[in-house]
Amino acid sequence: MKPAPHALPAAAVASSWRDRLLAWRHRLIADPRFQLFAAAFPPTRPIARRNARALFDLCAGFVYAQVLAASLRLDLFRILADGPMTAADLARRLDLPPDRALCLLRAAASLGLLTVLKDGRFALGDLGAALIGNPSVAAMVAHHAMLYDDLRDPVALLRGGSGPTRLSGYWAYAAADDPAGVDEAAVAPYGALMGASQALVARDILDAYPLARHAHLLEIGGGEGAFAVEAARSNPALRVTLFDLPPVAARAARRFAQAGLADRTATIGGSFHDGLPRGADLASLVRVVHDHDDDPALALLTRVRAALSPGGTLLLAEPMAGTPGAEPIGDAYFGFYLLAMGSGRPRTADELAGMLRKAGFTGVRERRTRRPMLVRLLTATAS
């Protein structure tokens, strides 16, 4: 039977039912009387408490981050690496009044950075201990001072009316008309930060996609070469060419020489918006594509496809939006970070796969990495 001409299509009817159900749910949750009831009624109590806590954590997250920043600036975790200490001894070591030191120590303990022993002394918590093994996280936390400034008026940032941001000045290539012209002083600060934090991701990428069957890696936007060095060291026959802006490539060349890899490595300075060296059978873009808006990013992928030898492989590795279990890292943290930087956006794996196909790649596959919140990996073939 034909539906009456004025009848809504089935999908619209279903979605209007769902919308009404959703609206009813939201009215209920917004009702203060229901909130009181749900917090007391045993079956709903755990959900109500969990939600209230989640909302409080969203309100207070910036305070938690400052507790972490203060602990790192005062070197609290390295001090406690030698063993538990009393609050009084710690106050002296931190050069803080005793009551202020106690405020910091209790805050850090409440966040899992420290732990309080039965005798009242403070020791490292699991999170504080993990930080000792990740000095690049401490560097990122210090770097966040700039992001705090840029996020002071988040609505102005979203409207694009807040003028030049601190991050757009820091990432010299993000706002440059001629990236190839940026000088050494402009790249040195971000080069060091990226060099340190690349250690967090290099091993995860190489373990997810061993390079043994490849002969020549073109590491595009490779920074000061931490990934390139790790790749060369774990593949003794691999040749590596690192391509980055001229002053960054010069810094990578010094690093290759120090690592004793000068005979198997080369560096080329230039802008990848202008062209790329040809002939490698493997190319990598590690934490590069998300820095760029859609059109330049697609143009870059197209240029990489043309630069690879036929059948060559591209590794595209970066944190991605919509990563299960890490959604706020891609969509909230990197979303707002890149907004403040003034260029690029975090993309989902599906969005990136679509762009790769549009750029002429085939066989796009995701390779499982150890810590997808920090880096995910897509591989694709240049046909």
Ligand SMILES: CC(C)=CCC/C(C)=C/CC/C(C)=C/C=C/C(C)=C/C=C/C=C(C)/C=C/C=C(C)/C=C/C=C(C)/C=C/CC(C)(C)O
């Ligand atoms: C021993 C017994 C009995 C039990 C142990 C129980 C157990 C198994 C505990 C686990 C302990 C453990 C091994 C913990 C390990 C924790 C680790 C490795 C934590 C790592 C954390 C990493 C973090 C927080 C990374 C942060 C990275 C940031 C903020 C990166 C920012 C990157 C930026 C801004 C990049 C910018 C580049 C641009 C511009 C976007 O392109």
Ligand SMILES: C[S@@+](CC[C@H](N)C(=O)[O-])C[C@H]1O[C@@H](n2cnc3c(N)ncnc32)[C@H](O)[C@@H]1O
């Ligand atoms: C976010 S960093 C990532 C560096 C490195 N791949 C890593 O994961 O640590 C982006 C890199 O892309 C480089 N880059 C940006 N624009 C470029 C361009 N137009 N041509 C060549 N390299 C560029 C930067 O100099 C920087 O080293």
